[in-house]
Amino acid sequence: MKKLSQILDLKKIKVVNKNIHKAHGLPNECYTDDEYLSVERKKIFENKWVVIGVGSSIPNVGDAKPFDLLGIPLIILRDKNNKIKVFHNVCSHRGYKILQEKCKIKNVIRCPYHSWSYDMGGKLIATPHIGGMNKHSCNKFSKSKSGLKEVRSHVWLDLIFVNINNNEIDFEKYIEPLSDRWKKFWPIKDRDLIVYSKDYGYFNLNAKCNWKFAIENYCESYHLPWVHPGLNSYSKIDDHYHIQGLPNRFAGQGTMVYNPRFKSSLKFPTFPNWPKDQEHIAEYVALFPNVMLGIHKDHFYAYWLEPVNNEYTKEHMEIFYVGNEAANSKKFKSLRKQNFELWKGVQSEDLNIIEGMQDGRKSPSYNGGNFSPVMDNPTHHFHKWVANNIMK
Ligand code: FES
Ligand SMILES: [Fe+2]
Structure with missing residues (x-):
């Protein structure tokens, strides 16, 4: 990823912060430059609390759907306890994007490539033939380290927020100023x-x-x-x-x-x-x-x-x-x-x-x-x- 200073003149960003009498808005590159968008994806869409949907779009236990956040593949799912969970939509085996469309998960999230299967908590529970034909486990392989990677998420007013990089303050604190206002x-x-x-x-x-x-x-x-x-x-x-x-x-x-x-x-x-x-x-x-x-x-x-x-x-x-x-x-x-x-x-x-x-x-x-x-x-x-x- 290029540095911001390689994409635009940083003076143009600094002037945004001036008093409104003297400030300009964000420069054109922030709306038109693809390299800039990769900076924004990291600094904003991965680092902040971002909305990716509403709970009502997956109303029943087992409902699941894929969502791509600026190219980052995610799974949004309603688990057995009726809680919304978000995972990275990538198989721990060879990286297949597991969920391609909205579906109803009965028991497991199964990767179509080699059928590795995860429960609704993301735990890897089945690895067919991993140790050779009809050997579904393998001494040198630990399932516990190969679950789906969960994304930090929080539901507020039915909105599903994620913080991909797990670095923002707690959502309750984050939302407090607006929540208090209302x-x-x-x-x-x-x-x-x-x-x-x-x-x-x-x-x-x-x-x-x-x-x-x-x-x-x-x-x-x-x-x-x-x-x-x-x-x-x-x-x-x-x-x-x-x-x-x-x-x-x-x-x-x-x-x-x-x-x-x-x-x-x-x-x-x-x-x-x-x-x-x-x-x-x-x-x-x-x-x-x-x-x-x-x-x-x-x-x-x-x-x-x-x-x-x-x-x-x-x-x-x-x-x-x-x-x-x-x-x-x-x-x-x-x-x-x-x-x-x-x-x-x-x-x-x-x-x-x-x-x-x-x-x-x-x-x-x-x-x-x-x-x-x-x-x-x-x-x-x-x-x-x-x-x-x-x-x-
Ligand atoms: S890539 Fe998912 S089971 Fe092989
Ligand atoms: Fe308007």
């Missing part, structure tokens, strides 16, 4: 009320751009009047406030006028302890690096990013409601559909913008840009987070 609307005891909607709970969008554009756009409300005229008709710039998490791990914006207008007299049930005098507050926070969260009195969503390469990102939207009736009953189906379409519309409006920024980054005249000292603070916050982590 206690006033959403006490911790109410957080397990969220239920994934099976019919209108998921959509994905393919963004022809670098993953960072999605985050930096999500953080700010400056673009609302021009990019989201529909949303802006009831939720204007003035009705928003900025959020900059400290220590620097998240940023975003809140609105004080959350009040979607659906065609129905029915209303979704709300979180039981959401304060009545704050029911029009909703917050939209990007938790770095790759998940954008939205909390409202009546639903929660997580919009997470799967970076594929510098210029291609898959965006996954997962929507949750308060209790099973809201999430899955016929009664609320039309409301769920309207809410789904609202978010799909908004996120699609953003797609055009973030793809346009990718195109703009091909201009050699662009130096990372000059921020609005008032409106771009959360975005600047994110750029600083990236700059600090890749310099480490």
